[in-house]
Amino acid sequence: MQAVALFPEGPDLRVIEKERPEPADGEVLIRTLSVGIDGSDRRIVDGEIGGDVPDGEDHLVVGHEAVGIVEDANGTELTEGTVVTPLVRRPTDAGSHAAQNGELDMAPAGAFHECGIFGAHGYMAEYVTCEPAYLVTVPASHAEYGFFVEPASILEKSLEQAFAARSGFNWRPESAFVLGNGNLGLLGLARLATGEEFERTYCLGRRDRPDPTIDFIERVGGTYVDSRETPLRQVPAAYEPVDYVFETTGYPKHSVGAARALGPNGVATLQGIPGEATFEFEGGAFHSDLVVNNKALLGVVNSRKTHFEAAVDWLSDVSSGLLDDLVTGRYSVDEIDRALDDSPETLKTVICFE
Amino acid sequence: MQAVALFPEGPDLRVIEKERPEPADGEVLIRTLSVGIDGSDRRIVDGEIGGDVPDGEDHLVVGHEAVGIVEDANGTELTEGTVVTPLVRRPTDAGSHAAQNGELDMAPAGAFHECGIFGAHGYMAEYVTCEPAYLVTVPASHAEYGFFVEPASILEKSLEQAFAARSGFNWRPESAFVLGNGNLGLLGLARLATGEEFERTYCLGRRDRPDPTIDFIERVGGTYVDSRETPLRQVPAAYEPVDYVFETTGYPKHSVGAARALGPNGVATLQGIPGEATFEFEGGAFHSDLVVNNKALLGVVNSRKTHFEAAVDWLSDVSSGLLDDLVTGRYSVDEIDRALDDSPETLKTVICFE
Known part of the structure; x- marks a missing residue:
């Protein structure tokens, strides 16, 4: 599958071929629909912030504003075909207080990675895996705008x-x-x-x-x-x-x-x-x-599941016309450089996987 | 009766003779026991902050950390002999939202006076009058330390x-x-x-x-x-x-x-x-x-009745020995200049009326 990966030497951003991930026990497989790009992504790609690769890897898959469809529920409580958006932080220690209470957004430095930002792969890939605990359901009617849930x-x-x-x-x-x-x-x-x-x-x-x-x-x-x-x-x-x-x-x-x-x-x-x-x-x-x-x-930094859910509630009531006004470009993964370009006219650009 | 008054010209602080106030309908008469002095009082007396006299007056009675005894309940719900401490702010408009909801501490500038600080007489006088709504009861056992309730x-x-x-x-x-x-x-x-x-x-x-x-x-x-x-x-x-x-x-x-x-x-x-x-x-x-x-x-500025009540609750549990450690001088009203003196050894000085 295709993924957009940052190689910290350089830094160098490339579209790479990766093996499609297999969901571990308790994880689902998600087929990515689209991934929004924000100012943090541009700073990561420019080597200004974040960009730390996961342990044992030579690259970081970028992207943290994603929406996708459950392709394989893998025996979890989720249903195939459900549209979902993933949270950004993951605990470095699953047993920690921060991990257990669902408030990773309030966790101290060192207690978490941020997918696509530092320490854990992001979502700019055709497929990603995730535990349901880190997923929030998006109404199918708003699948096209699901990348707005994170911001x-x-x-x-x-x-x-x-x-x-x-x-x-x-x-x-x-x-x-x-x-x-x-x-x-x-x-x-x-x-x-x-x-x-x-x-x-x-x-x-x-x-x-x-x-x-x-x-x-x-x-x-x-x-x-x-x-x-x-x-x-x-x-x-x-x-x-x-x-x-x-x-x-x-x-x-x-x-x-x-x-x-x-x-x-x-x-x-x-x-x-x-x-x-x-x-x-x-x-x-x-x-x-x-x-x-x-x-x-x-x-205020980051957000937790209840905030994602509140964002979904609000976005479900917003007209697509208004949201379209904020989207200044939808690109394929091969057009990542154009999607990352910034100009006074740029508001939200999006990588679409289909 | 004696009172400590600031005359803004100068500014000049003097012990004056005033007529003992008569409680209006709905007010009680309080015999003052003691009044604490804090850094604000010193700045007021030095002409640095506050000091505005009440309308139609040529002086401001100072002092905002007071404790006294109800001398004349005047038909209100209070009982004579009860030890009380008064709040600091009074509304400029009794019908305003700030006045009605009991949160004068959150009122905007212009919506209140501060007794002994600006626009309304304070408590450094042998007798003062006050509505029960602006009074909080202090246990008789702690009457001697009631001036600590405000801070x-x-x-x-x-x-x-x-x-x-x-x-x-x-x-x-x-x-x-x-x-x-x-x-x-x-x-x-x-x-x-x-x-x-x-x-x-x-x-x-x-x-x-x-x-x-x-x-x-x-x-x-x-x-x-x-x-x-x-x-x-x-x-x-x-x-x-x-x-x-x-x-x-x-x-x-x-x-x-x-x-x-x-x-x-x-x-x-x-x-x-x-x-x-x-x-x-x-x-x-x-x-x-x-x-x-x-x-x-x-x-955070000022405080409201519930905060005075919480302060009374706490102070009621504090040993007099600990509170005595904070009181570096108790003075009669004629010793006001000594009470206002500040030195590295000064913590809390107090004017005692009996």
């Missing part, structure tokens, strides 16, 4: 953590602000704009009209905020002090800037992972603003 | 917010770290060291032995961490990555430093309110550390 699950986790962090009082949020109009930002905005938790949504970008991301923001009912005109600290005056910030830029000044955009009792979740950066910082104002306004700043 | 309530709120912020997963904290060995830090450490939530506690200071604060830290079972030898970022390696940080220093580098001292999934609450300060900052590392380790940073 959407990040928003679900962030939202859960944000509401938990505000559960010690009677929080009444009205507005949410997404930092970044890349794929995760726009997908998150579409979720936040459902009206379930927030009445008004905003999204930060730095693009001129006409622009498809601005069109998308407005299509879901959000307000576009141009960071070149309105820096974060001016957002409360220019728009409103917001109740929730969902950061996706990985721009390190946004860690502290997110807090400045919040109103009293607001909460920001950070998801971006920047590299090293040192800068001048109004630390006194940051500190006192957090305190006198009871603000909260949370880092 | 102890800050720790209770912070702890509640910290656990709320970690309620979205199976958090299993073991260690707590207090930044600052002033009165609030030591009082907080004593609470955190009860063993109810944490197995190990640490307290940061910058003093040489022999020192009464180091003695206190060790008396309650904590470990003294000298910040001159072990900066916050080295705490995880030198001691352990901690699960909870309670910041009381108001040192602006501690806002970001607190996060560095945390282990995975840890939470820090900030309580100090620094002035302006700008400095170089490893913002990339701060941002990515929060994210990949699911860390949380919360600002």
